[in-house]
Amino acid sequence: MSERTILVVEDDHAIREMIAFSLKRAGFRCVEAADVSAARRAIADDHPDLILLDWMLPDVSGIELARALRREELLREIPIIMLTARADEDDKVRGFESGADDYITKPFSARELVARISAVLRRAHPESDEGLLEANGLVLNATSHRVSARDENIELGPTEFRLLRFFMSHPERVFSRAQLLDRVWGGNVYVEERTVDVHIRRLRKALEPSGYDGYVQTVRGAGYRFSPQQDRP
Amino acid sequence: MSERTILVVEDDHAIREMIAFSLKRAGFRCVEAADVSAARRAIADDHPDLILLDWMLPDVSGIELARALRREELLREIPIIMLTARADEDDKVRGFESGADDYITKPFSARELVARISAVLRRAHPESDEGLLEANGLVLNATSHRVSARDENIELGPTEFRLLRFFMSHPERVFSRAQLLDRVWGGNVYVEERTVDVHIRRLRKALEPSGYDGYVQTVRGAGYRFSPQQDRP
DNA sequence: TCCGTTTGTGACAGGTTCGTTACAGCGCTC
DNA sequence: GAGCGCTGTAACGAACCTGTCACAAACGGA
Known part of the structure; x- marks a missing residue:
């Protein structure tokens, strides 16, 4: 199976590094972005197979980015996994998370992260063409x-x-x-x-x-x- | 396996869109309704295989709709999955949910949504699997x-x-x-x-x-x- | 023909994938 | 609680695959 590229959008430098480290060790290619504009650049340049998206970001909220991506025809296919803090209990906000393919509540283990990413990728690319x-x-x-x-x-x-x-x-x-x-x-x-x-x-x-x-x-x-x-x- | 139609009854426009998007991507046909009267029309017109029902709706509560549907002979067969907010942890509320085949607590991921829908459909239409x-x-x-x-x-x-x-x-x-x-x-x-x-x-x-x-x-x-x-x- | 360039071929070290076994944890029964 | 079957993970070695090299062969133009 070919290498998969994951884009990690997370403003906290330490967390981002941790995630990137875990993903690389699990065999994924990993691209990092600290804010939404960097994320957009990365999406254009690196064509990630999956986006790991913190929902609290400095410039635009992760949710906004997710919704924007869903509206763009070419990017609709890219699965998104949301990262949320446990504190964000607002129902209205959380309801929006359904736009993501999965979400992970901080704190989370590296194993859980990798497992969920694998599961979502599995579902996103189901079966290849009948040939x-x-x-x-x-x-x-x-x-x-x-x-x-x-x-x-x-x-x-x-x-x-x-x-x-x-x-x-x-x-x-x-x-x-x-x-x-x-x-x-x-x-x-x-x-x-x-x-x-x-x-x-x-x-x-x-x-x-x-x-x-x-x-x-x-x-x-x-x-x-x-x-x-x-x-x- | 033929395509299944899901009716999404949810008043919040953004959430409804997100759900519909996720379901379409998972291969379901999807019909949307913002309130109970629209839902009734959709049921009559589109014959959905499953209803995804928010329990807080503007006109009549989702629960009322569910109970009403259960009373109608022809519609008894349609499975219903309730959408509830986490805040509504009340036992009283949960008791009402007994009319549904399953319920999902917001927030939920697309993955969870699809998994539960598949499970309910499987149960409802037990595959005439050659044993x-x-x-x-x-x-x-x-x-x-x-x-x-x-x-x-x-x-x-x-x-x-x-x-x-x-x-x-x-x-x-x-x-x-x-x-x-x-x-x-x-x-x-x-x-x-x-x-x-x-x-x-x-x-x-x-x-x-x-x-x-x-x-x-x-x-x-x-x-x-x-x-x-x-x-x- | 000769010579430089391009392609075919066999060998090989390193890496990857797979088979296999062992083991710890879990839920179950008795 | 001991015993038992089932499950998921780790670890190791074997089989296999891969990319690269070196050299041979083929080709094409001058």
Whole structure:
């Protein structure tokens, strides 16, 4: 599962650091913001997968930010978890919290924090697209995570599977190594471009016994292409 | 599963919008009403599957509406979830709530809301779940809570039973640990993902004597899959 | 042809994921 | 309260995957 980015919006420096530390240790990428304007910048720059939002902020209240985000079409999908202090017993205010996907009352443990974040992320990205890709007898089933060549099963590693899935959903189109790294490996990873070659090789090797390795073609100076145009193997 | 319609009866515009937003995102169809008379119209027009009812309303109290609905023959079936403010902890109030199928105290998170609605709907429309699941001689009887392999009884713990039942009703499909936690353990429970591995192990161990353990397959980097495709054990 | 550039290939160290076992806590029965 | 089954977590090793390198091979232009 690819790394998830969490934006932490909290004015108290010490608390923010604590949270960031816990999240990083739990394997999340973490972006911090001390106020709403910084948060807006971070949202634009880092495309967080989830926002952890203190509701008491210096400039605009966290609730205002939450409601504003909900109104913006592109940002509606980002789940929000509210941080509230126990003292804020005002019902009216608390009622508004329903705009968030979850809320956590201070004080809270690092484990609870991580658990709730995981739960919300789980719910936010439920199931991926139903996908059956086919090319001249080469079948990739995304839901069962299986690849077969004329009913013969093909074993692929995780990266090779993603690579083939990407290729099969964009046939007859050349992708540079950089594009492949971006779209198969995921946006912000630092990996040598030549690494793509190696995985192409591994994919070809796996397809070789069934004769489909020719479908993965090299375009010298440009990148690679998946081309099922030619005759059946 | 067909789309379910929820009627939200709540006078506070902001809260109502928030709720509606959350529900829509969770895949429900959503109808809104600000007062009891609007609610009655909505019930007649939209035939909601569930009513979310604030108990403090401008014209008639939510409780009155609930009791009135209960008296009407055709509407008895519609489950009702009450929304109450924390301040109203009064026993007297709680007593009135007995007409509802569940109640939620403000503040609440979207996650809690969705979880409770799902639970009530599940109870109201008991899934005509085929109580008998079969896969190449492996039989799971949901009603008698029994599992047998070729007439040989198999002892399973509660979690392993639910796990196997879930797998058998979704064969040939990969589920991530997160999805399994969500759908077998239940949405709002906070458990380490690796815990899934241990229960997979326990399930396999229980299936081992009869040779069915191979049906529970690991998909590295993705999750687990139940696959009765291969040869009989 | 030659030479520089690009790609294929095999090996490998480090890291990650998974299987497995052990164990403590909990609720239950007796 | 002891005994028991069930659950979730931790820890360890094994299997596997990954990114990088070094070198070989292929290619293309001069």
